[in-house]
Amino acid sequence: MSFQLDSRLQQDCIHLGRFELCRLLLMNDSQYPWFILVPELEGIKEIHQLDVKQRQQLMEESCYLAENLSALYRPDKINIASLGNIVSQLHLHHVIRYQSDKAWPAPVWGAFNTIPYDDAQLGRYLMRLKDKLTACQFII
Amino acid sequence: MSFQLDSRLQQDCIHLGRFELCRLLLMNDSQYPWFILVPELEGIKEIHQLDVKQRQQLMEESCYLAENLSALYRPDKINIASLGNIVSQLHLHHVIRYQSDKAWPAPVWGAFNTIPYDDAQLGRYLMRLKDKLTACQFII
Numbered sequence: 001m002s003f004q005l006d007s008r009l010q011q012d013c014i015h016l017g018r019f020e021l022c023r024l025l026l027m028n029d030s031q032y033p034w035f036i037l038v039p040e041l042e043g044i045k046e047i048h049q050l051d052v053k054q055r056q057q058l059m060e061e062s063c064y065l066a067e068n069l070s071a072l073y074r075p076d077k078i079n080i081a082s083l084g085n086i087v088s089q090l091h092l093h094h095v096i097r098y099q100s101d102k103a104w105p106a107p108v109w110g111a112f113n114t115i116p117y118d119d120a121q122l123g124r125y126l127m128r129l130k131d132k133l134t135a136c137q138f139i140i
Numbered sequence: 141m142s143f144q145l146d147s148r149l150q151q152d153c154i155h156l157g158r159f160e161l162c163r164l165l166l167m168n169d170s171q172y173p174w175f176i177l178v179p180e181l182e183g184i185k186e187i188h189q190l191d192v193k194q195r196q197q198l199m200e201e202s203c204y205l206a207e208n209l210s211a212l213y214r215p216d217k218i219n220i221a222s223l224g225n226i227v228s229q230l231h232l233h234h235v236i237r238y239q240s241d242k243a244w245p246a247p248v249w250g251a252f253n254t255i256p257y258d259d260a261q262l263g264r265y266l267m268r269l270k271d272k273l274t275a276c277q278f279i280i
Contacts, residue, residue: 046218048203048210059199063188070188077228078186081221085237085245088217097225105225107249 003040006089012114014122016129017138021057022092024065024136029114030121032103033073033096037061044090047082058092065094068132079107143180146229152254154262156269157278161197162232164205164276169254170261172243173213173236177201184230187222198232205234208272219247 005015005023013025013036021041027034039058044050050058066078079095095108103111117125130138145155145163153165153176161181167174179198184190190198206218219235235248243251257265270278 046206046210047199047220048206050203052200055199055203056196059187059195060192063190063195066186066188070186077224079221079223079225080187081219081223081247083219083221083247084217085219085247107221107223107225107247109247 003042005038006087006091008087009036009038009089009091014117015139016126017133017136019061019064019136021054022061024133025091026125027093027114028116030117031112031115032101032108033069034108035065035069035094037065037092037094039090041090045084045088046090047092049090062092062094064135065133069094069096072128072132076104081107083109143182145178146227146231148227149176149178149229149231154257155279156266157273157276159201159204159276161194162201164273165231166265167233167254168256170257171252171255172241172248173209173265174248175205175209175234177205177232177234179230181230185224185228186230187232189230202232202234204275205273209234209236212268212272216244221247223249 009025013027016024016026018024022037022039025036025038027036047055062080070078073096075096076099077097079097081093082090097104149165153167156164156166162177162179165176165178167176187195202220210218213236215236216239217237219237221233222230237244
């Protein structure tokens with residue numbers, strides 16, 4: 001069965017590119033730099049359903065992403081989470097957090113309504129990310 | 141520097157045992173089966189600060205835990221997260237979630253005040269876990 005991105009993720013996110021295992025999405029919420037990795041595999045809800053090689057690949061893609069986002073944004077903390085109570089398709093959040101952000105220290109999920117990016121902001125994002133995440137094959 | 145468990149984790153959790161890399165804690169909140177893995181390493185805040193071998197070990201311990209908790213509790217979803225906005229010492233939550241639990245579909249963090257276990261509940265927990273998590277060296 002070929003991979004289909006969940007419709008809610010499709011609606012809420014901007015497709016940035018691809019790593020070896022995962023699709024890289026940007027949550028369309030300008031309040032926090034918020035990235036999501038989605039393994040391009042059908043029918044997976046939980047990390048432990050991946051085989052050992054896929055788990056290690058997910059871990060390496062997540063760490064590569066976190067390491068580079070950390071260098072780019074200098075966050076106080078990165079929140080990494082596989083929740084999936086609303087969207088069950090396995091996806092791994094990476095949210096850049098600052099003590100000065102509006103939800104701190106609470107988690108961002110459900111804290112505030114999203115505020116989408118405008119085109120100029122998005123353009124700047126992409127330029128900075130493309131320079132930094134060279135292991136990602138960007139599609140835009 | 142030898143490993144010291146964060147004082148807040150010490151206060152909020154029950155120490156269950158040890159895997160090769162991580163200490164296994166039970167959050168003392170009877171509202172959800174809620175487990176925490178803490179790599180026994182000093183000065184680590186983020187997963188990407190681990191070396192490749194430690195990352196893979198964390199992944200395998202997390203998946204072993206999730207797989208066995210899944211068989212034991214038959215959850216609708218497992219929420220796995222490294223947040224650390226309040227406790228910066230790296231720790232990985234594993235929360236068993238049901239559509240019928242009181243916070244669903246919201247995350248559990250900050251949703252409700254904790255309700256500690258009583259001794260009888262805790263005893264039952266430990267008996268079931270010891271039978272299931274045979275790769276964990278239980279300390280009680």
